[in-house]
Amino acid sequence: MIKIWLSGLLRTRSGRLTGTALGVTVAVALLAALGAFLSTTRTTMTSQSVRSVAVDWQVQVQVATGAQPQNVLAAIRDLPGTRAALPVDYAQADGLTAHTGGTTQNTGTGMVLGLPTGYASMFPGEVRLLAGREHGVLLAQQTAANLHAAPGDTIRIQRAGGLPPVAVRVSGVVDLPLADSLFQKVGAPSQSQPSAPPDNVVLMPARSWHTAFGPLASARPDLVRTQIHTLRSHALPADPAAAYTIATGSAHNAEVRLAGSGLVGDNLGSVLDAARSDALYAQLLFLFLGVPGAALAAALAWAVAQSGAGRRRKEQALLRTRGATVGRLVGLAAVEAGVVAVLGAAGGLALAVVVDRLAFHGGGIPAAWALAASGVGILVAAATVLLPARFDARRATVASGRTAVARRPVPRAAWWVLGGTLLAGSLAVFRATSGTNYALVLAPEGTPTLSVDYWAFAGPALLWAGGTVLAWLLVDLALRRGRPVLAWLFRPVAGALSGTVTAALSRQRGTVVRSVVLLALACAFAVSTGVFNSTYQQQARVDAVLTNGADVTVTRPVLTASDTAKLAAVPGVRHVEPLQHRFAYVGADLQDLYGVRPTSIVGAGRLQNGYFSGGTARSLMDRLSARPDALLVSAETAHDFVLHPGDQVRLRLTDARTGQLRTVPFRFEGVVKEFPTAPKDSFLVANASYIARTTGSDAAGTLLVDTGGIGQRQAAAKAKRVLGPSAHVTDLPSSQTVVGSSLTAVDLAGLTRVELGFALVIGAAAGGLVLALGLAERRRTLALASVLGARGRRLAGFVWSEAALVAVAGGACGAVLGWVLSQMLVKVLSGVFDPPPDHVAVPWAYLAALAGVTVAALAAAAWAAARHAKRPPLAELREL
Template identity: 45%
Template sequence: MALIKLWLGGLIAHRAVRVVGVVAGISLAVSLLMALGAFVVSSSVSMSARAVSAVPIDWQVELVPTASPSRVETAIKKAAKIQALHTVRYAQVAGLVASPGKTTQTTGPGKAIAFDAGYAKDFPKEVRLLAGKLDGVLIAQQTAANLHVRPGDTVRIKRVGLAPASVVISGVVGLPDADALFQGVGLPKQAAPQAPPDNVLILPEAQWMKIFDPQRQVRPGSVRLQFHVRLARAQLPANPEAAFVFVTGAARNLEARVAGQALVSDNLGARLDAVRGDSLYARVLFLFLGVPGVALAAIMTMAVTTTNAGERRRERAVLRTRGASRRQIVIFAASEAAFCGILGVLIGMAITVGFPALTGHAPVMPDGLSLALSCALALGVVFLALVLPVLREGRSTTIAASRAAAPLQGTPLWARTYADLALLALAGLFFWQSASTGYRIVLAPEGVATTAVDYKAFISPALFWLGIVLFSLRITRLALRRGGGVLTAALRPWAGALAPAVSAAMTRQSFRLSFGVAMLALAISFAVSTSIFNKTYNGQARVDAELTNGADVTVFGSTDRPAAAYFNRLKALPGVASGATMAHRFAYVGADLQDIYGIDPATITKATHLADAYFVGQSAQSVLEILKRTPNGVLVSQETVHDFQLTLGDTLNLRLMDMRTHQYRAIPFVFVGVVREFPTAPKDSFLVANAAYLAQMTRSSAREDVLLKAKGDPAALAGRVKSLLRDAPSLRVTDIGQAAHIIGSNLAAVDLRGLTGIELSFAAIMAASASGLLLLLGLFERRRAFAVLNVIGSKPRQLAVFIWSEGLFVLAGGLLFGVAGGVVIAAMLVKLLTGVFDPPPEVLAWPLDYLVTIVGFAAVSLAAALVVTTRRASRSSADLLRER
């Protein structure tokens, strides 16, 4: 033990640089691995929490006409812990009639529903008051527009099989969750979703029962009862996969308990089913981004030990000449490995916990698995770097051989077999196969309660990463060994008459210099690929949120209360860069009711971004030009084109409501383009047309929605807009931040800023280490050679030429291969993770400020190493030789 303490003390006192290098590499690898594990867990938990909070009704349990409500309610409470449970009554109506003026308006079939007492408190997102008050009979916004009624007007309900009943309207409301509220309970998953009814009344429960209990007696099938259930959130597991299994298991338990009495719609399970796939996408994303950094830190740790391998061999030779046994030498190496490994783990944990707080993010606490993997990584790396070479020396290595300055370097096996070129070719082949076959990296087989990752997608970037490193080694070795004339010519403006000597010296150091180029290329490629991907990812997350919200700030109105009436006042608000109006109506394509948006093709892009990926076969600009040239043109969603077998140029007769007669009539449109996505539009079926033609044909120039682009903070602008519209409660104002939160369970909305800050900071440190520390250690290994140059009369400037030439060669080669490799890897990641983006990005986003900073870090670190080495090399030869 005393000898071990003496050995470690000597290392710290006299070999501090190499100890610091090993510990730094270990701590970087450990901290990045811990942060990676912590963010994988936290992102899954965050996605699950957001998904759960976005589901207003967890279960909808619909009773059959002969079922006992009390028995079904008891079964629900036994199946899971319940936070809220309320009854909702539904009744079919044959139509609604109103005579608000001199004309009488009549609608088609609809629904009349009633909530029990306390429903609004536990399910506040189901009803939004637009006008009037919530006490009494409420009418849906679209129904009020169809009937031309307002609070205080009378509506006659055409009951099924009975005489009409009259009610007085108290308020006009919106139904944000109408799709779920009126969904078909018990339908198979593969069934097409049912559109919510166009005409809806909401009655107080007592009034509903008075009007529709008689209808139940006459037509039992026209009246139904549902229980709306919210589960106790505390019982749900934090992991979305586990939460999905728990919720679906409880729902199946309930189905078994109420078999023959009720049907169950598991809305929460369906939402978690989607999120569990996104959760695995997040895990894959973090692996793609983080694991190369962990591997790079481990490789750099190995590189630090390789750089001073000759010094270590000579130290072991000295120990053997002084009587140390091989067992003692192994113990010394193991003690150094244990010391560096433990210290690296401790520092890595401190960095993991403390670094996010320093950058303004929440502290990251490593979980048990990450900690265990980090310890295993640290011990494995230091064993391979420090202990394994000692064991490999064996008895066959003589003391004289150990004292040699460096072992003979032949052509490695990978170079003789052209493994680098083979790896690059295989990477291209696997990438082509994955990217061209419409694959999905995350698989969720139908009916299976677990998701899986297609790990074959990892093959191509991994092969390319390894191949580009070996390829950089090959090219730099060839340039140094066979390009002497070119190298001499390149060095002559800098080295002058010393160019041939410097070129020859660099050729003799080809292995060390090519290794330095490869390490710097690895660090730079990691920084470039990570930064480009993160920039693209963050930009696309904003595009996704803007697509959902429509613009930075959007004001949603209705045909009878259009937001465009306030457009000029809204544009004059501080913080508004530009704006546009958009009509939003409904049209029948055959029997299918779809959203139709009326736009001005010349101004719509002033308020929102239209990506080329939104359209099929044409750019956004060309589609807008075609629509502008074709007044009666219409863009049709891809799903509608497929469902109705449409061909470009077809005439579509869409049925739209004439706003004067309130009757639907056929209006001809020309199909001019296919659209995948459009701001504020649903994901499936919709139409886009010219607002002017829409206004002419429907005899209403109303523009229901207003899109605003913000100069600064969209949330602040949204606040000013709400203040301006405080007297218009029917208008709904949303900003892009709200949209990002709503889609927060989607992978593209995962907040990577914390992990990104750590990754990019580590990348900068690794680039600086690769360019500075490794070169410094390598040059320190050659102190005796510099001493010889001093003895023969070399001047400090001549020594500097030798040293700086090598440094600049490493920097130039590392930047060349690192940037090229990083760009290719980033492009591969974006393509392979297409499922992350909705829509896919058009081009890669370049974080130029960060890339310039990375290059600056590497250059400054290298310059510092060269300055230190030059000063040490210029010392007297006696001092240098005395260190040996």
């Protein structure tokens, strides 16, 4: 009997069987593909984090305990996993002096490093040559600017401890890209780390350093220290959390073996710590964006299966009249569910492999994800086919099974209460989880583990549920109580039969409501996913611009108006914005000072309102323009110095005419939290014309180049040729791959294509397939209408009226629900965005494509049904 039943299913119900299996296929494929994304993303985060570290360990030699640098160096080299290790010596200098161009320049305190031979080649990320030769005495870029020194000049280092100055000849000028970690206080808590690296830095060969500062090490050991810079093996697990555990465990083991003779500054563990947090955010993206899609695909499979519920009950009634037991009926349903599960799981995994190769470059579907997705497919098949059949077989009678049309129950008031409660609960959870101090990913101080507050999922989940209930109730109410309005709306399509069409839809409103609600959920999923992904991509670009400064950014100690003109003439360059970069003392604290042109910096720097506090970007720039001495300070500076709007701030700046510090008064006008190319902590923003007038120099240190968002790499290469090797040129695409959090730097283009592609498929299926199957179940109604005299346009009015109702009601409900969901997702997942968005990004082109595909699917289904309705009615009734 099972073979006969299966053969009959495949022969007469192949369309509905295929539709149900397709719903399972989509669910399995989406879960498996997103599993591949998670696996690829974690691997990318780990490898990217490891690549960003130039020195894995900075081991501080504890001279106070009697430790000798050579002994610590030998112990580090003997540790398992150590690839290389070199000693680096640090000494504090009281100042630097240079006689250049007929003037004398003096600086404040500085740091002199002794580097062993081969250091630059072993740790290539630490030192980058800008001018001159890399062998010999090297000056940091800012130090060279402060001293007006160039390769070949001689400078004097004022040694501490009362030692006489020592003169050295400069061989080159370098940049120190990782200065923050290079000058860290190993073993000190994060809050006691220096707010910025030293402004004056000299690099010397180790032999010269020991000649100059060996006596200081004996007389004042507190002013001299030695670190062992170490490269470790990067054979780490792909998962950032597992890699972090191994890396930090190795660092702790090293400290135990050193027995107090050295402290390990674990740079590798620090970046992996950030990566494991970002990996959790990637997991949250999967849960927030992927799970709803899989659930919607399961709902689609259920809707397809339910479209044949009436026919299934009739078939069960017929089998029961012929002696079939409940167990036999359930067994036959299990066969159908098995076919759906096998076809759906196999098709889903095959589709996931194709998606993985196209979107994620063939990283492969992890076996665990393949099994989990297949298990979900089996559960969906059982829930959509087996459980309803079992319920009908146990509860329905032969008489009820033969009933053609069941009376639709009217929703009770309790359903309205439920819908309102779900929405109110969603709002309450959203307000609690979107507060200023709320953290979705928790990293408790002093614990090696991270945790996720999954309570935040309750907000979107309750909104999904509440929106579904509300959409169902509203559409059901419209079909019951709004029949006169619907009849008037259907008149252009159904003509004189508009009232009959409305009555038929009202009587069969269960099927209509199911189609509308499913389409609304599909549209809501597509809208919320599209808006979130577009906002994510927008903020990834904003983050890159914030760090890089513009499409192309040029930095050099001194950039003149002539350099600006040369760069503006480069093909592909639309605008060049000079940005002064100076240093100013706020009290005893040396901070970065940025001089801007208030009338053009907002557009040139793509300033966001979120960068500022107390006003928009435009309004605060207007203050700088209206009052030249106005000053914007970072939030940390405003807090540390207890500044209030209107306070006078007296800064000490270097006067270009005398080379000496000069006190310049400013007026505190606002807080700037972020600024292009600025550090994260303490900095200042002022009017460039005021700085130029008070210091005697209008030279810029940075040029922000606008290329219109295209050809950045080519423009950067041309700028390098025009300005010479001393200019440091960076482009936005390169910066976007290395700046910000590892999550932001991960290219989510593949994930976006997968999610939005599945959303289109689900939207089209929800609109077209479900409507087509529903109309197929109403063939009897159309045939009877034809017998009673309905012809041509009037008969098609039945079909097109329902299609129009489903399209308009489902699209409207989906658009509203999707917009609210997208706002909630962006707010709850605010930790993903750095900086937070001023506004969400709406992918209008994608939404237009979604609307077009959905309408086309609905139109195709309605056209096929209308064409089928033209068949001879008696032949149609005979088949039914």
